[in-house]
Each structure stands twice: as C-alpha cells, then as structure tokens.
Amino acid sequence: MARFLQAVTDGILGGAVYALMAAGLTLIFGVMDIINIAQGILVVLAAYLSYALSVHLHIDPLLGLLITVPAMFVLGIAIEWAFMRRLRGRERVAMSLLVSYAVAVIIEGALYQIFGSTPVGYLPSYAVASVHILGFYLPYIYLIGFGLAAVALAAIYLMLYRTKFGRSVRATMQDRVAARLVGINVDRVAALTFGIGVAVTAAGGMVFGATNTFNPDSGYDLISRLLSIVILGGLGSIAGALAAALFMVTAEEIVNIWQPTWATAVYYAVLVIVLLVRPTGLLGKREARAQ
Amino acid sequence: MSGSTVSGGTVSGGTVSAGTVTRLTAIAALLAFAVAFPLVFTNPAVTTDAIYTLIFVAWAAAWNTFSGYSGYLSLGHAVFFGSGAYFTAIATHDWGLTGSQVFWLLPLAGLLGGVIAVPFGLFALRVRRHTFVVITIAVFFIFQLTAYNLAVTGGTSGLLAPTINFATATYNNPFYYIALGIAVGTVLISWLIRRSRFGLQLRAIRDDEDRARGLGVRAMRVKLSAFVFSAVPVAMVGGLWWYFITLVDPSSGFDPLNDVAVALMAFLGGLGTVSGPVLGALIIEPSYLYFQQQVSAGYFFWILYGVLFLVVILVLPRGVIPTAAEWIGNRRDRRRRNGAGAEDRPPATTVTGRAKELA
Numbered sequence: 001m002a003r004f005l006q007a008v009t010d011g012i013l014g015g016a017v018y019a020l021m022a023a024g025l026t027l028i029f030g031v032m033d034i035i036n037i038a039q040g041i042l043v044v045l046a047a048y049l050s051y052a053l054s055v056h057l058h059i060d061p062l063l064g065l066l067i068t069v070p071a072m073f074v075l076g077i078a079i080e081w082a083f084m085r086r087l088r089g090r091e092r093v094a095m096s097l098l099v100s101y102a103v104a105v106i107i108e109g110a111l112y113q114i115f116g117s118t119p120v121g122y123l124p125s126y127a128v129a130s131v132h133i134l135g136f137y138l139p140y141i142y143l144i145g146f147g148l149a150a151v152a153l154a155a156i157y158l159m160l161y162r163t164k165f166g167r168s169v170r171a172t173m174q175d176r177v178a179a180r181l182v183g184i185n186v187d188r189v190a191a192l193t194f195g196i197g198v199a200v201t202a203a204g205g206m207v208f209g210a211t212n213t214f215n216p217d218s219g220y221d222l223i224s225r226l227l228s229i230v231i232l233g234g235l236g237s238i239a240g241a242l243a244a245a246l247f248m249v250t251a252e253e254i255v256n257i258w259q260p261t262w263a264t265a266v267y268y269a270v271l272v273i274v275l276l277v278r279p280t281g282l283l284g285k286r287e288a289r290a291q
Numbered sequence: 292m293s294g295s296t297v298s299g300g301t302v303s304g305g306t307v308s309a310g311t312v313t314r315l316t317a318i319a320a321l322l323a324f325a326v327a328f329p330l331v332f333t334n335p336a337v338t339t340d341a342i343y344t345l346i347f348v349a350w351a352a353a354w355n356t357f358s359g360y361s362g363y364l365s366l367g368h369a370v371f372f373g374s375g376a377y378f379t380a381i382a383t384h385d386w387g388l389t390g391s392q393v394f395w396l397l398p399l400a401g402l403l404g405g406v407i408a409v410p411f412g413l414f415a416l417r418v419r420r421h422t423f424v425v426i427t428i429a430v431f432f433i434f435q436l437t438a439y440n441l442a443v444t445g446g447t448s449g450l451l452a453p454t455i456n457f458a459t460a461t462y463n464n465p466f467y468y469i470a471l472g473i474a475v476g477t478v479l480i481s482w483l484i485r486r487s488r489f490g491l492q493l494r495a496i497r498d499d500e501d502r503a504r505g506l507g508v509r510a511m512r513v514k515l516s517a518f519v520f521s522a523v524p525v526a527m528v529g530g531l532w533w534y535f536i537t538l539v540d541p542s543s544g545f546d547p548l549n550d551v552a553v554a555l556m557a558f559l560g561g562l563g564t565v566s567g568p569v570l571g572a573l574i575i576e577p578s579y580l581y582f583q584q585q586v587s588a589g590y591f592f593w594i595l596y597g598v599l600f601l602v603v604i605l606v607l608p609r610g611v612i613p614t615a616a617e618w619i620g621n622r623r624d625r626r627r628r629n630g631a632g633a634e635d636r637p638p639a640t641t642v643t644g645r646a647k648e649l650a
Binding site: 029033035083086087088091093094095097098099101102103104105106108109110112113220224227228230231235261262264265267268269271272275276279 | 420430432558562
C-alpha cells in the first residue's frame with residue numbers, strides 16, 4: 001500500500017511536467033492544426049542546453065531557465081516562420097507532420113554530432129536530496145518540477161483567458177478565417193503560439209534532464225508518450241492534456257511496481273481502450289468535417 | 292476541395308494514342324533494364340543496394356495504394372515490415388528451413404501482414420487526420436515494445452538467419468529477383484486499383500469522406516480493404532529483408548525512420564500517383580545508401596537527410612510526377628491552341644464528380 005501511494009504521488013508530481021510539455025503540443029495543434037513531432041527532440045535539446053550550461057559554464061539548471069526559455073521561444077518562432085508558415089494546400093496535415101519530423105531529424109543529427117550517443121545526465125544538489133513528508137520520500141526535483149509546471153500552466157491559462165492576445169489565440173483556434181476577418185493578425189498569433197509551445201520544453205527538458213540520463217535517441221520515447229497524452233486528452237484541449245498526463249504517468253508508475261518491462265505499454269494500452277470507446281479523446285470536441 | 296483532376300480520365304476507345312505507345316515502351320525498357328541489371332552490374336555492393344532499393348519500391352508503392360489514394364497518412368506500416376521479418380525468422384528456425392526453402396515463407400508472411408492489418412485497421416480507421424496518424428504511431432510502438440520484451444523474438448539481440456550456402460558470385464540474384472517480383476506485382480496491382488471503381492471510391496474518400504459516404508461509398512469497407520492490401524507486400528519484403536540482412540532486432544525491424552522515408556518517397560514522386568512512389572524510392576533509397584557510405588564520419592548524414600527532406604516538401608510539395616505532368620499538359624495545350632484555334636478543353640473531371648456518376 002505504501003508503495004502504491006508512493007507511486008501515485010510520483011505519478012502526480014511527474015505527470016505535471018508531462019502535462020506542461022503536452023500543453024505546448026496541444027496548444028500548437030489547436031491554433032495551427034499541426035502536430036509538432038519535433039516536440040520530443042526539443043525537450044531533449046533543452047535538456048542538453050541545461051546540461052551544457054551546468055557542466056561547462058557552471059550555471060545552475062534552474063537559474064539557466066532564464067537563458068533556455070527565451071532560447072527555445074526564439075527557436076520555436078524561427079521554425080514556424082521558416083517552415084510551418086509555408087505549408088499550404090490539401091496535404092497540409094501530412095506535410096506538417098513530415099516537416100516537423102525533418103526538423104526533429106536535423107536536431108537529432110546535430111545533437112549526436114555535438115554530444116555523441118553516450119547517455120549523459122546532470123545532478124544538481126536538489127535532484128538527489130529529498131524531503132520526508134508523511135512517510136513519502138519526495139525528491140526536491142520532483143517538487144520543483146511540479147511547481148514549475150503548475151506556474152507555467154497557470155501562466156498559459158491566464159494568458160489564454162485573461163489577455164487580449166489570449167482572446168485572439170482562442171479566436172484563431174475556433175475559426176482561422178473569421179479571426180482574420182475581424183482583424184486578428186493570424187500569422188503573428190501562430191508564430192507566438194509556436195514559440196510558447198516550444199518554450200515550455202525548456203522547463204520540461206530541465207526537469208527531464210535532472211531526473212533521467214538521456215541521449216539524442218530519448219526524443220522518440222518522449223514524443224510517443226506526449227502524443228499518447230494529447231490524443232487521450234483530446235487534441236487541442238489543454239485541460240484534457242493535463243488530465244491525461246496525470247492519469248497516464250500515474251498509471252505507468254503503478255504498473256511499474258509489478259511489471260517494469262511493460263510499464264511503457266500502459267500509454268498505448270490506455271490510448272487504445274479509451275479511443276475504442278470515445279474516438280475524440282477525453283475532452284476533445286467532435287472532429288470537424290474533413291475538408 | 293482544390294479541383295483535383297484525374298489524369299488520364301479520358302480513355303479514347305479503340306485507338307491507341309501516341310502517348311500510350313511511348314509510355315508502354317518506356318515501361319518495357321525499364322523492366323528489361325531491371326531484369327538485366329544483376330547480369331550487367333555483377334559487383335555485389337551494387338546489387339546489394341539495388342535489393343534495398345527494390346524493397347523500398349515495393350513498400351512505397353504499397354503504402355501509396357492506401358495512404359496516397361485514401362489520404363489517410365499511415366506512419367505505422369513498419370508494423371507489417373517487422374512482423375513479416377519476425378514471422379519469417381521464427382518460422383525458419385522452428386521448421387528448420389534452409390537455403391531457398393525460406394523464400395516459400397514469404398507468401399505466408401504477406402498473409403500474416405494482411406491478417407494483422409484487419410484489427411489494426413478496424414481500430415485505427417475509426418478516426419481521421421492527425422488522430423489516425425498518431426494511432427498508427429502508437430500501434431507501431433506497441434509492436435516494437437512487444438518485440439523487445441518477448442522471449443520468442445529474442446529481445447534486444449533479435450533473431451539471426453541461418454548461414455546460407457548460395458554460390459558467392461550469384462549470391463544476391465535470388466534476393467534481387469524476388470524483390471523485383473514483389474515490387475513489380477505491387478505496382479501492377481496499385482495501377483489496376485487506381486483505374487478501378489474501388490480506386491475511385493478511395494480517392495473520393497480522400498477528397499471528402501462525408502460526401503462520398505453520402506453518395507453511397509461504403510467508406511469503412513473501402514478504407515479497410517486498401518489498408519489490408521497495402522500491408523501484404525510490406526510484410527513480404529520484411530521477410531525477404533530479414534533473410535538478406537540476416538538479422539532482425541526491434542530497432543531495425545520496427546524502425547520509425549522507414550515509415551517516414553516511405554512517406555517522403557511518395558511525396559517526392561507524387562502522392563497518389565502510380566509511378567510517383569516508384570520514382571521517389573528510386574531516387575531516395577540509393578542516395579540515402581550513398582550518403583550513409585560516403586559520409587561515414589559521425590551523424591552528419593542525418594542532418595543532410597533532414598535538409599533534403601525539408602527541401603523536397605517545401606520546394607516540390609506536389610511531387611515530381613504531377614508537377615511534370617502539369618508542365619507537359621500546359622505546353623501541349625498551348626501548342627494545340629495555337630494550331631487548331633479556339634478548341635474548347637474538355638472540362639476537368641473531379642474525383643467526387645466521377646464518384647457521383649459511378650455510385
């Protein structure tokens with residue numbers, strides 16, 4: 001029972017970080033109708049940035065977020081501007097997947113070239129130390145990750161529902177053409193959304209890097225989890241991504257107690273079962289008519 | 292709907308046009324070249340690359356018959372490739388097959404691919420667009436994970452092929468001709484499907500599934516049939532690939548890069564055309580192998596590959612074949628207009644337009 005509760009606690013704390021990364025993915029989808037396959041490798045890239053800052057420049061990863069978040073934001077805007085904006089026509093869905101995959105391959109190649117394939121990790125002091133509360137061991141990094149994710153998700157929520165920019169983002173999500181007609185600069189909204197969606201990987205990558213060893217190959221594992229989460233939550237729904245992430249990661253932690261080798265399969269098994277019952281995901285809207 | 296025209300929609304009855312003759316001659320020449328290839332280029336390094344290329348020709352043509360015609364982008368066909376490879380490996384060991392006996396397993400591997408495609412398709416084809424793509428990726432990862440964890444698949448180390456005692460000089464030839472046979476057969480069936488009522492229904496689904504359904508197309512049945520058909524050749528070349536490369540492990544049998552490479556081939560040549568994916572495979576796979584062998588230092592060729600990928604999609608989004616066809620068509624039109632005066636062009640037939648006639 002104690003192990004079970006510990007697994008649930010770990011699942012909720014870890015799940016929040018996945019929720020943050022998935023929120024970026026689902027936000028980009030909602031606004032641009034694009035699934036950013038590169039999200040996984042971008043998390044790894046952010047982890048490597050934190051690694052390079054802490055190992056070579058001796059900047060604490062947490063402090064390093066002041067550098068990595070803007071860097072990932074700018075990278076996101078650059079990717080949108082250089083590639084995503086140029087996709088038009090009937091095969092746009094397929095092409096956006098392939099383009100983001102190509103971006104992922106390029107980043108992966110670059111990371112291999114620079115850092116090699118040996119798994120690396122960094123252990124800031126708060127990654128090993130833990131606090132003992134009510135019989136649970138909670139590593140500080142989990143608490144920090146949870147806190148970061150909560151703050152970032154709250155910020156995204158406030159941005160979407162309390163600002164003028166957020167209103168234009170939601171308008172674009174509802175109807176791109178109508179949004180343009182009422183004077184919203186849809187291209188700017190798309191670029192900034194892509195930037196924000198990618199910037200969250202900086203925080204996610206920092207926590208991921210502090211809790212795992214990683215190499216450029218880790219991106220595949222991450223993206224398959226993130227895709228399962230956003231589909232389960234319903235594409236385009238941030239609340240859905242949050243619920244799905246907490247559920248998936250907790251389920252994985254629980255299965256991990258008895259069956260470590262099959263724990264990852266939980267993601268796909270849950271996805272398959274849920275979609276058999278509800279093809280739109282937990283909180284997804286009915287799929288729009290395919291044009 | 293951006294007015295997609297069915298090329299070759301007007302079939303002149305009886306008379307054979309000059310274009311058809313040229314096309315048939317070109318196909319015959321290409322086939323003769325393909326058959327003579329291992330006799331001319333006897334260097335095993337060259338025929339080895341040719342075998343890999345033919346494997347991808349078959350895969351790309353089969354994939355396109357489903358994804359290109361129906362518009363449902365599958366990034367999970369490696370499921371069939373890996374399953375074919377593992378099935379052939381396990382059956383070879385269990386039944387103690389040697390030498391060319393193993394080749395008789397390939398039709399069975401194809402059958403298995405088709406059988407796997409039925410539940411896979413029934414489940415995945417309930418959703419559309421992005422969700423479909425992600426589901427195919429998820430099913431792919433389930434298969435890869437299973438291959439890692441089961442005892443019968445040999446876990447991480449995979450399954451080796453028994454030593455093959457073919458004569459060294461002609462070692463590659465049986466592999467080459469079987470790969471060629473599968474590739475040609477797949478392209479032929481793909482061509483027949485494209486010309487058929489079934490192919491028209493598939494493309495009507497691509498253009499507007501709800502409208503096609505409203506016009507009486509049994510969408511699920513049509514999509515599923517195409518999905519199952521496209522799985523068969525992929526599983527067959529998977530089995531052949533294992534016997535040729537002599538090792539399958541979870542990361543090579545179920546390789547996500549292959550799925551994307553095949554999609555890229557179809558895009559480069561022309562998604563939804565018969566010859567496009569073949570052309571794409573003939574361009575991309577040899578250049579990939581060349582890059583891999585030449586740029587051996589590090590992972591630089593990954594970056595090159597990604598850049599090539601971006602260039603293809605951003606510069607030639609519709610593919611070589613449709614772009615070239617349009618260019619030739621425009622020139623012909625211009626010439627005809629200059630010569631015969633104001634001759635009206637027959638109206639471009641859209642797929643849904645023709646589906647309306649047929650349904």
